[in-house]
Amino acid sequence: MRSPGEELADLAGKGLKRSLRHLDSPQGRSVVLHGGAPLLNFSSNDYLGLANDEELKASYAANIQRHGVGSGASRLVCGTLDPHLKLEESLAALKNTEAALTFSTGFATATGVISGLCRKGDIVIADKLSHASLIDGARLSEATLRVFAHNDINQLEQRLRWARENADESARILVITESIFSMDGDRAPLADIIELKERYGALLLVDEAHAFGIIGPQGRGLGSETGLDHRIDLQMGTFSKAAGLSGGYVCASRSWIDLLINRARSFIYSTAPSPALAATITDALALIAGGRGDELRRALWARLAQFSSEAQASAIVPLVIGENEAALAASRRLQENGLLVPAIRYPTVPPGTARLRITFSAAHTEEDVMALKGALGELNENLPS
Numbered sequence: 001m002r003s004p005g006e007e008l009a010d011l012a013g014k015g016l017k018r019s020l021r022h023l024d025s026p027q028g029r030s031v032v033l034h035g036g037a038p039l040l041n042f043s044s045n046d047y048l049g050l051a052n053d054e055e056l057k058a059s060y061a062a063n064i065q066r067h068g069v070g071s072g073a074s075r076l077v078c079g080t081l082d083p084h085l086k087l088e089e090s091l092a093a094l095k096n097t098e099a100a101l102t103f104s105t106g107f108a109t110a111t112g113v114i115s116g117l118c119r120k121g122d123i124v125i126a127d128k129l130s131h132a133s134l135i136d137g138a139r140l141s142e143a144t145l146r147v148f149a150h151n152d153i154n155q156l157e158q159r160l161r162w163a164r165e166n167a168d169e170s171a172r173i174l175v176i177t178e179s180i181f182s183m184d185g186d187r188a189p190l191a192d193i194i195e196l197k198e199r200y201g202a203l204l205l206v207d208e209a210h211a212f213g214i215i216g217p218q219g220r221g222l223g224s225e226t227g228l229d230h231r232i233d234l235q236m237g238t239f240s241k242a243a244g245l246s247g248g249y250v251c252a253s254r255s256w257i258d259l260l261i262n263r264a265r266s267f268i269y270s271t272a273p274s275p276a277l278a279a280t281i282t283d284a285l286a287l288i289a290g291g292r293g294d295e296l297r298r299a300l301w302a303r304l305a306q307f308s309s310e311a312q313a314s315a316i317v318p319l320v321i322g323e324n325e326a327a328l329a330a331s332r333r334l335q336e337n338g339l340l341v342p343a344i345r346y347p348t349v350p351p352g353t354a355r356l357r358i359t360f361s362a363a364h365t366e367e368d369v370m371a372l373k374g375a376l377g378e379l380n381e382n383l384p385s
Ligand SMILES: *Cc1c(COP(=O)(O)O)cnc(C)c1O
Pocket: 105, 106, 107, 108, 110, 131, 133, 178, 182, 207, 209, 210, 238, 239, 240, 246, 247, 248
């Protein structure tokens, strides 16, 4: 039997061993590594700087007093409290869908939704760069899983044609993509994907984890920005990134949501999220959809424009380096210069594409971005050619 020590040594030998980074400070534009100096933080998904926002902290504290900290049971037993329903109502209103369902995390949303919708005999067709939670959901479902090359519309059509020829009459065919890809920061060609999924009579699930809050009118996501949201069957996302809190959601027609309430095991067999958290997410949604949200989005896009004159697709800017050790060395060098920019390695990204993943936040100042550009410039000069 292989021991954990052997397996860890094997990972370390390949430059793939991971360990936890302990912060002594709250999340923010600047963070303090345990026992260390402050670092400018270009690594979080807290795109609007809300994770430690004064307004949301006050709202969370008040919501704890009003609603309590725990929910006591799963949603279907006696854990559906007023804040859960209010949150789902405001989310459906914001996203302009008939209904919404919320989960404890985005990960639980993906696994619950996909395994709740699909079963053996169904076919799931996913973009190759889809998040681990989406792939795990497809595997859990026992549907046949086919991937298509990243954003490759021709290959998606081949897969759909194959699915049409091989699926039973009653089988579901589900296409899965992210709207903004988490490790590349690029956008899915939603118009082409929707045209195809309609032509082949398939369903579409779009994960807006890295778009919700920062892209589209009121931060409603890429589906909304492109005017295509009403043609997406299931729009999912998370409250853990731009919304600064935690949790996940799916927005869809009433009948899909009612079906998921009956079928999504990560919803059914898990205690409802804290009511104080649910109420605070509702407050975060109002903030994101309102004037302050607009201001924060303007600040975020201004920082991105300052970083590069090329138009950015999202708040994620990858610098692909290639080898694991080289990416780790680059990240260490930036840390010596006061910047936290993590190296992302396999299996989060494909082998040979280890990278620095730079993420921007509305909380960054112009000086922060200047410091980043300076440190990256120096890094470039010292990179072996
Ligand atoms: C982060 C992420 C998730 C998981 O969301 P959590 O709320 O962090 O569990 C799902 N999908 C994508 C694309 C993500 O980036």
